[in-house]
Amino acid sequence: MEAVNAVKAPALEVHDLTVAFDRKPVLWNIDLEIPQGKLVGIIGPNGAGKSTLIKSIMGLLPLSSGYCKLFDESIDKVRHRISYVPQRESVDWDFPVSVLDVVMMGRYGKLGLLKRPRQADIDVAMDCLKKVGMESFANRQIAQLSGGQQQRTFLARALAQQADIYFMDEPFAGVDAATEKAIISLLRTMTANNKTVIVVHHDLQSVSTYFDWVILLNTRLVAYGPTERIFTQEKLQETYGGKLTLLSDVGDLIRRENFPNRE
Amino acid sequence: MxxxxxxxxxxxxxxxxxxxxxxxxxxxxxxxxxxxxxxxxxxxxxxxxxxxxxxxxxxxxxxxxxxxxxxxxxxxxxxxxxxxxxxxxxxxxxxxxxxxxxxxxxxxxxxxxxxxxxxxxxxxxxxxxxxxxxxxxxxxxxxxxxxxxxxxxxxxxxxxxxxxxxxxxxxxxxxxxxxxxxxxxxxxxxxxxxxxxxxxxxxxxxxxxxxxxxxxxxxxxxxxxxxxxxxxxxxxxxxxxxxxxxxxxxxxxxxxxxxxxxxxxxxxxxxxxxxxxxxxxGVLNRFLKQRRFRRTIQDENVLKVLYQLGEGSKNFYIHRYAEEIIRKRNFNKQSLMRSIQRLCRQGYLEKSGELCSLTEEGKNRAKRVVKIHRLWELYLTTHVNIAPDHVHEDADTIEHFLTPELEADLERILNYPVVDPHKAEIPY
Incomplete structure (x- = not known):
């Protein structure tokens, strides 16, 4: 794996991270460090563990080994600085809430238990809706939204958290080209303000124009670092072409035999 | 008590x-x-x-x-x-x-x-x-x-x-x-x-x-x-x-x-x-909505037939018998009479005795339906690469519910063509 110079004051540090589903490891020993203020793409084929990586960092999945640190702290100490855009399909869009209701959820972490949202919170939410061009949809029932509008609603909710690092799971899925451009320029202004944005991305065409850094992933870490250095034909070949069959065979073996993947 | x-x-x-x-x-x-x-x-x-x-x-x-x-x-x-x-x-x-x-x-x-x-x-x-x-x-x-x-x-x-x-x-x-x-x-x-x-x-x-x-x-x-x-x-x-x-x-x-x-x-x-x-x-509301749709479709089809009958002579206001309509398109006689009654009430048709004819309003509505039908046929053949003999059925449904905005888009994309794939004139 390509060695990278140690990153100073990283926004994210992942150390020896292994994650298993039903005992079969789907991420093997991931080590990486991401500096602050970068727009970072996580690239890899289907089943590479891109969403799993994000979810593990967010503490949504149990880790088999390793740890993740954000701003040199464990996640639970800095949750208020971290924002998350889950995959659009992960929720029921027939749920009886309005667009504004969903965006207001981004404020709940700051509000704390039992507190009612104040006008200031509503203002923040409306401002975030405006940033994604959805202010006229604020009172719309979410079942009436198109895929792209759902995605922008989720984005607005994440913005409403006013965090320092953003994890986005396929924010461009189902979004039309014009909206994608608008979202990217929004993310650009965020990174210009020293926010870190980490995005699971599918479209290889746009990688080099969109991202400062890339993480190439295929159940193991292939490479990570500045796009112009890492996003090469050779590395892509390694990410997409050479599936390590032996690795997944061993994973299957661990599951079949009910073998603990750590002693 | x-x-x-x-x-x-x-x-x-x-x-x-x-x-x-x-x-x-x-x-x-x-x-x-x-x-x-x-x-x-x-x-x-x-x-x-x-x-x-x-x-x-x-x-x-x-x-x-x-x-x-x-x-x-x-x-x-x-x-x-x-x-x-x-x-x-x-x-x-x-x-x-x-x-x-x-x-x-x-x-x-x-x-x-x-x-x-x-x-x-x-x-x-x-x-x-x-x-x-x-x-x-x-x-x-x-x-x-x-x-x-x-x-x-x-x-x-x-x-x-x-x-x-x-x-x-x-x-x-x-x-x-x-x-x-x-x-x-x-x-x-x-x-x-x-x-x-x-x-x-x-x-x-x-x-x-x-x-x-x-x-x-x-x-x-x-x-x-x-x-x-x-x-x-x-x-x-x-x-x-x-x-x-x-x-x-x-x-x-x-x-x-x-x-x-x-x-x-x-x-x-x-x-x-x-x-x-x-x-x-609710189920009832859905049923009523479905029925409304079916009626609209049938009514517009009646208007369309009268329009098409008039296309040959360029005179759309000729009075015709219900039988003439049925000869052109196979309607159930009873439901056709109900459609004609509805259309008369709404001012799209005029009736004199057994005969009925399009009004000005009726002609315009029929013209729009015919136009959308032919535009959509053209769109399917030129833009979606569907064979001309396979486009009629699709157009038959689309013509009844295309919104004015989409209609305008369609006209713009096709650049106001003169004839459809079957060489029929597209009325504007």
Whole structure:
């Protein structure tokens, strides 16, 4: 794996991270460090563990080994600085809430238990809706939204958290080209303000124009670092072409035999 | 005095207890059940309701008294145990949740019946009344019960209000709630405890078997009528309270009638009525909408035929017999006559005796339909690469519901063409 110079004051540090589903490891020993203020793409084929990586960092999945640190702290100490855009399909869009209701959820972490949202919170939410061009949809029932509008609603909710690092799971899925451009320029202004944005991305065409850094992933870490250095034909070949069959065979073996993947 | 005014004067303390008890139970169960419903865990409510029975029996056996505190404690333990067992089976084996619920529900309930039978045969003088938990005993509630119910109901309502935003978020998007740092595990524990509590109290009114209806059905009713979660909770609570009240009243007017089952019948009737009558989501409304669509299609087809008949001679206002229309396009004679009547009423057709003709308005509407039909055929052949002999059917439906905006787009994209793929002229 390509060695990278140690990153100073990283926004994210992942150390020896292994994650298993039903005992079969789907991420093997991931080590990486991401500096602050970068727009970072996580690239890899289907089943590479891109969403799993994000979810593990967010503490949504149990880790088999390793740890993740954000701003040199464990996640639970800095949750208020971290924002998350889950995959659009992960929720029921027939749920009886309005667009504004969903965006207001981004404020709940700051509000704390039992507190009612104040006008200031509503203002923040409306401002975030405006940033994604959805202010006229604020009172719309979410079942009436198109895929792209759902995605922008989720984005607005994440913005409403006013965090320092953003994890986005396929924010461009189902979004039309014009909206994608608008979202990217929004993310650009965020990174210009020293926010870190980490995005699971599918479209290889746009990688080099969109991202400062890339993480190439295929159940193991292939490479990570500045796009112009890492996003090469050779590395892509390694990410997409050479599936390590032996690795997944061993994973299957661990599951079949009910073998603990750590002693 | 009629039984109605007699009942609603609440002069009889017994009426008072039963009514207040029933309303409190149904309303607070409805609130808690709405979260269960939205979380798509409706069956879990049913499982808990059945699983508290062995707990109640154990509570009685171990304490030797019918002190509600022990019974509730026992109910809590087995209610919880059943949830845990369902979760364990689902996560640790290949058995899916519905099967796990079925398994656990019947095992716990069976065990409960076993204990209940044992208690009844044991000759313990205290035991009479335990079987009320099976089918409820709303009609024999007394002042002490009402106090317990009120306390529980107020607790449940307050907790629902206090944690409304957290529960809503958790039910909508659990992962996001965890990511925000909400104490999701604790909140889930709280919500489940609330469900168990609602069940433990509720089964005294309607019994184990019918409890799920009181928990879930009001939410299902409410969902038909609103898209706002806040209104949904209010409607669910009112639905629950109303059926509690109605159940108490019915069993009052017909003394041999049980309260609990009537509560469930009232709720179910409301659910059925909502299913049929609710605006937008109701079956009746959908049926009417479908019928409106079918009529529009038929009416526009009649106009279209008259237009096409006029195209040869360029005179669209010739009076024609219904038979001429049928010769061009095979309509059912009766429904054609109804269409003609409707179109005359709306001013699209004029009738003189047996003959009818397009009006100016009718001609314009027909022209638009014909235009969209031909434009769409052209679009399918030039832009979607569909063979010209395969496009007619598609265009036949599209022509009736294309919006003016899409119509303008279509004209722009095709750049106002003169003829369609079959060389027919496109009218503008």
């Amino acid at each position: 009629s039984s109605f005014t007699e009942f609603f004067s609440f002069a009889d303390p017994n009426v008072r207890y039963v009514t207040i008890g029933a309303v409190l139970i149904t309303a607070s169960s409805a609130l808690v059940g709405t979260f269960t419903f939205l979380n798509k865990k409706s069956l879990l409510g049913d499982a808990i309701a059945h699983a508290v029975l062995p707990g109640i029996c154990l509570g009685f056996l171990l304490s030797g008294t019918k002190n509600p505190l022990y019974l509730i404690l026992g109910a809590f333990v087995t209610g919880w145990l059943s949830l845990y067992a369902i979760q364990y089976i689902t996560t640790k084996s290949r058995i899916k949740e519905d099967t796990a619920i079925g398994l656990i529900l019947s095992v716990f309930f069976g065990f409960g019946i076993l204990l209940l039978t044992y208690i009844q045969k044991s000759g313990n003088a205290n035991q009479s009344g335990l079987d009320h938990f099976l089918f409820g005993k709303a009609a024999s509630m007394v002042a002490a019960d009402i106090i317990t119910f009120s306390v529980v109901a107020v607790c449940l309502m307050t907790l629902t209000l206090l944690f409304f935003k957290e529960f809503t978020l958790m039910v909508f998007d659990r992962n996001y709630a965890v990511a925000l740092g909400l104490p999701v595990k604790k909140l889930e524990l709280l919500l489940t405890s609330m469900i168990v509590l609602a069940v433990v109290v509720g089964i005294q009114a309607v019994g184990v078997v019918l409890m799920a209806a009181v928990l879930i059905t009001p939410a299902a009713v409410a969902r038909f009528w609103t898209n706002s979660i806040r209104i949904m909770f209010v409607v669910a609570a009112i639905t629950g309270a109303f059926s509690g009240l109605a159940g108490a009243y019915i069993s009052y007017t017909a003394p041999s009638m049980p309260t609990g089952p009537w509560i469930v019948i009232v709720i179910s009737t409301l659910a059925l009525a909502s299913f049929l009558l609710a605006p937008t989501k």
